[in-house]
Amino acid sequence: MSADTSKPTVSLNPPWNRILKDDTVTLICHENNSLEVNSAVWTHNNIRLEETSSRLNIVKARIQDSGEYRCQNKDSIPSEPVYLGVFAGWLLLQASAEVVTEGESFHIRCHGWRNQNVSKVTYYRNGIALKYWYDSIDMSITNVTVRDGGRYFCTGCIRRQNHTSDPLNITVKKGELAKQEEDPWREKGDRDPPPACSGCSTQQGTAVAPCESAGLRGGAGLRHRRPPHLRALMGLLARVTRAHLWDLGEDYTRYREMDARPVKLCPSIRMAIPGLISKPAAAPGGEHCHVSD
Known part of the structure; x- marks a missing residue:
C-alpha cells in the first residue's frame, strides 16, 4: 500500500x-x-x-x-x-x-x-x-x-x-466550469482583447468607429470572440476583399502617396484580410507596394 x-x-x-x-x-x-x-x-x-x-x-x-x-x-x-x-x-x-x-x-x-x-x-x-x-x-x-x-x-x-x-x-x-462559460470561444494562447480606439479606417478611407486598436496584427486576442459560423463568414469576406484590393493597383498607390499618415486598420479587417500583411500588390512601373500600415 x-x-x-x-x-x-x-x-x-x-x-x-x-x-x-x-x-x-x-x-x-x-x-x-x-x-x-x-x-x-x-x-x-x-x-x-x-x-x-x-x-x-x-x-x-x-x-x-x-x-x-x-x-x-x-x-x-x-x-x-x-x-x-x-x-x-x-x-x-x-x-x-x-x-x-x-x-x-x-x-x-x-x-x-x-x-x-x-x-x-x-x-x-x-x-x-x-x-x-x-x-x-x-x-x-x-x-x-x-x-x-x-x-x-x-x-x-x-x-x-x-x-x-x-x-x-x-x-x-x-x-473551472464558470471560467469556461465566461469565455467559451477563447483559444489556448490567445491574448486579451486590445484597448478600444477611434478613427480607424478601411482601405477606401471610410471611417469605422469605434474599433479596437490597430497595434495588433492579425486580430490577435479577438479569435475567442468569433463563433464557428462567424469564422466561416469572415473567411469568405477575406477572399472577396483580397480580390477587390488586388484590383486597386495604381489608385491605391496614389492614395498612399497623398496621405503621409499610415492607414489604421481595424483588427477585424486585418483578421479578415491576411493577404494585406504579407502579400505585396504589383504597382505600375514594376514597383511593389505592401498593402499594410
Whole structure:
C-alpha cells in the first residue's frame, strides 16, 4: 500500500475550527476509509502529545491550544494539518469553511461564550445586514457566487447586553466550469482583447468607429470572440476583399502617396484580410507596394 493511500485525516466535533475560550472540542483521527484508527500519535505544532487513542479531547480550551494538529497511525504517514483557533470574547462568528468554490455551500453561526444563549442575532457581510433572528440560528448560504465572499460578522444580545463578533474573511473561488462559460470561444494562447480606439479606417478611407486598436496584427486576442459560423463568414469576406484590393493597383498607390499618415486598420479587417500583411500588390512601373500600415 502506498503512503498516500494510508494517510489519515482529522475531523472536529463540533465541526468548527474557531472556538471560544472554555469551549470543548474533540479531534478524531480517521483512516482513509473513514473508520477511526485503533491508536494514533498526536502532534500539536509539531510537538508530540501524550494521547494515543483515536480521539483527542480538548476540555475548557485555552488560548495556547490554538495551532496545527496532526495524527499518525503506526502504519501511515502524518495527516494533513488541521488548524484550531481559540479566541477570547463574548461572541464568535464560526464558519463551516473559510474558502469555498462557486456552487458550493457554507454555514455560519453566532456563538456565545460558554454556550450562553444569544438573542436578537444579525449577520452582516461587508457591513450590510443579511439576516435577523430573535433566537440564535445558524445561517446557510447555498450555491455561492463570488459576490458571497467578504468580511462577515454578527451581533447579538447576551444577558441583555449587545455584543459584536470580530470579522471573518470568507473567500469564494471561481469554479473551472464558470471560467469556461465566461469565455467559451477563447483559444489556448490567445491574448486579451486590445484597448478600444477611434478613427480607424478601411482601405477606401471610410471611417469605422469605434474599433479596437490597430497595434495588433492579425486580430490577435479577438479569435475567442468569433463563433464557428462567424469564422466561416469572415473567411469568405477575406477572399472577396483580397480580390477587390488586388484590383486597386495604381489608385491605391496614389492614395498612399497623398496621405503621409499610415492607414489604421481595424483588427477585424486585418483578421479578415491576411493577404494585406504579407502579400505585396504589383504597382505600375514594376514597383511593389505592401498593402499594410
